[in-house]
Amino acid sequence: MSLQQEIDAFISEAAGRFPPDVLAKLRQSIENVRNSGITERALTVGDLAPAFTLPNAQRRPVALSELLQRGPVIISFYRGIWCPYCNLELRAYQRILPEIRAAGGELIAISPQIPDSSLSTTQKNSLAFEVLSDRGNRVAEEFGIAYETPQIVKQVTAMFGADIAAINGADDGRLPISATYLVDAQRRIVLANVDADFRVRLEPEDALAALRRLTSATAPPDRGRPLEPRPPA
DSSP states (O other): OOHHHHHHHHHHHHHTTSOHHHHHHHHHHHHHHHHTTHHHHSOOTTSBOOOOEEEOTTSOEEEHHHHHTTSOEEEEEOOOTTOHHHHHHHHHHHHTHHHHHHTTOEEEEEESSOHHHHHHHHHHHTOOSEEEEOGGGHHHHHHTOEEEOOHHHHHHHHHTTOOHHHHHTOOOOEEEOEEEEEEOTTSBEEEEEEESOTTOOOOHHHHHHHHHHHHHHHSOOOOOSOOOOOOOO
């Protein structure tokens, strides 16, 4: 099952739990974000990704420059542990993590959560890749993907006992839109997928395919075995 099929199944299952007016407000909030032009302003293919260092779930600083020394990096921005669509996406990436690393790449996920919340995300989804804390959406802002959290989103999360401000350790009132990037060794963005609709995500298999194309294109040519010296006549 693809990630989008999993998301669609969840949407169908969850629809009955919300009053029609709440669903209508959620759909309108997505349209408002789309009409804001944020996807057009976000960094895209050919742009240089910002150099950043963020704490991981164990509060250890992780620098993009260090990760890029190992190979290209897939960067997945997600809203938080409270977001079911994000958790589905993170688990889908975890399933293909061995293939990502076999292709010579690395994977990180970034959210505005504090490290303790990132640790909960890691444990909840059994993740074996770095989950970084972008408190205050500083890095998301540099990528151009931070947006004002719609009031209806705050209301819905509160209905399920989730306090976004407490989870993030800050009340800057912003979240990152759905965004996935692939960055090469020079910090050049070679794949960018951003969407105003939090229910729409890039298929992890597509990110993996882009990674494989990149690493195969930059791999040194296989010149085969060296020629044996010709015996003297």
